[in-house]
Amino acid sequence: xxxxxxxxxxxxxxxxxxxxxxxxxxxxxxxxxxxxxxxxxxxxxxxxxxxxxxxxxxxxxxxxxxxxxxxxxxxxxxxxxxxxxxxxxxxxxxxxxxxxxxxxxxxxxxxxxxxxxxxxxxxxxxxxxxxxxxxxxxxxxxxxxxxxxxxxxx
Numbered sequence: 153x154x155x156x157x158x159x160x161x162x163x164x165x166x167x168x169x170x171x172x173x174x175x176x177x178x179x180x181x182x183x184x185x186x187x188x189x190x191x192x193x194x195x196x197x198x199x200x201x202x203x204x205x206x207x208x209x210x211x212x213x214x215x216x217x218x219x220x221x222x223x224x225x226x227x228x229x230x231x232x233x234x235x236x237x238x239x240x241x242x243x244x245x246x247x248x249x250x251x252x253x254x255x256x257x258x259x260x261x262x263x264x265x266x267x268x269x270x271x272x273x274x275x276x277x278x279x280x281x282x283x284x285x286x287x288x289x290x291x292x293x294x295x296x297x298x299x300x301x302x303x304x305x306x
Contacts, residue, residue, distance in 0.1 A: 182222060185218065186218075186219050189218045190219055190222070190227060190231065190237075191236075191237060192215055193215050193219070194237050194241065194244070195236075196208060197212075197240070197244055197250060197254075198239075199243070202247070202250070223265065224258060224261045224262045225265055225270070225271060225278055228258075228278075228305065229281050229282060231305075232282040233281055233282055238305075241305070245303075255298055255299050255302060258298055262298055263296065263298075266296070271293060272290070275289055275290055275293065282305055285304075288304050289301060292304060
């Protein structure tokens, strides 16, 4: 069980670093490979049970490493601007283990964005991109409730 937990913690480390500069408008500048890797990560996570994900651990870690440079808000923006990936997130949400590890992995990184001031400055553009109410997202961010923040995006 400990290896399984380590696997998911490593898996969700792929959003660990944020770009030092730029706004959400850079979202459109994610490379083709970044987009493909994020899509593969999310769809694989959604479509496989926890046991099968263990067998894909090495591949998933490589994919995660390849998009480590994508800031969390851009990562989420890409996921929730695509209906298929949004549906995959609903699947991930059905598994407590997958969902809680996703949120835990995201929390540290998105809080870094919050404390740097980047999150709030990009939130309006982000809300437009994902077609959500910016006030709801702002409230969740101010409360540092990342579970609710992501659920709003669903």
